[in-house]
Amino acid sequence: MTRSRTGTAAVLREVGGALQRTEIVCNELRPDELLVRMVGAGICHTDLSVMEGVVPVPLPVVLGHEGAGVVIERGSAVTSLEVGDHVVLSFDACRACRACQRGLPGYCTHARALNYACARSDGTTTLRDATGPVHGGWFGQSSLASIALASERNAVRVPRSNELALLAPLGCGIQTGAGTVLRALKPSPGQGIAIFGAGAVGAGALMAAVAARCSPIVVIDPLPSRRQLALELGAxxxxxxxxxxxxxxxxxxxxxxxxxxxVDTVGTQAVITQALNALGAPGVCATLALRGGANPVSISQTHLLYGRTLVGVIEGDADPHTFIPELVRMWRAGQLPLERVIQTFPFDRLDEALAKMRDGSVVKPVLTFGGIE
Incomplete structure (x- = not known):
């Protein structure tokens, strides 16, 4: 086993338990796999949902699905990425089914198996520790670790940058919010938008709405600090x-x-009702939240009859391979001020990062694992 395949990961061993920093080893790469040395990894509410048992996965498992890092090894069948490339890791998709061929990999026919099974298609795990197998492959990456296995399907090359860790949330949260505005809703300048919830997904939607020159732009959030930040970002x-x-x-x-x-990032009956009532006719509400289970809501048919639409959006209706580079260009042009919504934490401050995410004092915590080299 090469030294490069040994690292440290945050391992969840039981629902409701703490993430334990554990030495892990990546198993031998398959031909289509990549090994990435992580530079930054965002913590997402979907990760918290697994920890709380809302989203069931096999245990023990390494979570994390907003990774950014450097390719350090590649399988024999990998042709589009090279060792040394800087990459952002996003969700996995087969790239061959009807939805993928339409440019909508978030709706991939095999999305559940590729993102939630936390194992390869033959059932084997990608990781192990001193006690035995550890499940990896959460959203095709399990990036709350110093090393992660991914593939060409979900690794997106980005320009080399000393601020690579800041790009990690482009893999999910920021992509979801910004993609919902720019890919799903496609507003024209001067059209009005309300964003319910000013977490990372809401912040992504807000920054995209500002870039799209929407007006007015309303942000609704219970935390005064987030409302103030929204105003500073252009609401x-x-x-x-x-x-x-x-x-x-x-x-x-x-x-x-x-x-x-x-844009509804909350997913409750109360918020969806508020959002539909805020729309003119016609008008569109995009709901993005993952709350687990069936999560039934009731809507008035009259709202829909008069030209209002309620639509669900996964991963911003975006293809990461084209959209993440677009978001990087926006960031470099000053249209996506990621540094305003991200706070970085060294990996050994994992518990602090989780606590600040839960209490809302940090919009998007990103764990860091050392420099670029």
Whole structure:
């Protein structure tokens, strides 16, 4: 076993338990696999959902699905990436089914097996520790570790950068929010939008709405600090949920009218009702939240009858291979100020990063694993 295949990972051994920093070894690469030395890895609410048992996966497991790092080894069948390439890791997709061929890999026919099974297609695990097999391959990567296995399907080459860790959330959270605006909703300049929830996904949607020159741009969040940040990032209005009103009468009063679009990052009955009530006719609400289970909501058919649409969006309707490079260009042009929503934590401060994410004091924590070299 080469030294490069040994690293340290945050291992979840039981639902409700703490992530344990553990030495792990990556098993021998298959021909289509890559080994990536992680530079940064974002923590996402979907990772927390696994820890809390909302999303079931086999245990023990390494989580993390917003990785950025450097390719250090590649399988014999890998042709598009080379050792030394800087990459952002995103969700996995087969790249061959009907949805993938349409440029919508988030709806891949094999998405569940590739992203949630945490094992290869033959059932074998990608990792092990001193006690035995450890499940990897969460969203095709398991990047809460100093090394991660990925593939050409979900590793996206990006320009070399000393700030590579900042790009990690482009793999999921920022991509989901920004993609929902730029890929799914496609607003024209001057169209109005409300974003319910100012976490990482909401921040991605906000930055994209500013870049798309939407107006007005309303952000709704219970935390004053996040409302203030939203205003600094370009929102025209920032409201607390109780200022919106159950039927959005408060929001319409503030604006003097209705909106063309809403983005729901919360996924509750109350928020979806508020969002639909905030729309004009026609208008579109995109709902993005993963709350686990069936999560039934009730909507008025009259809302839909008068030209309103409620649509679910996965991963921003984006293809990471084309959209992540676009987001990098936006970042370099100053249109995607990632440094305003990201706080980095050395890997040994994992517990602090988790605590700050849970209490909302950090929008997007990113763990770091050392320099670029």
């Amino acid at each position: 025209t209005h920032a409201l607390a949920p109780d200022e919106v009103g159950e039927r959005s009468s408060g929001l319409r009063k503030v604006l003097g009218g209705t909106l063309d679009f809403c």
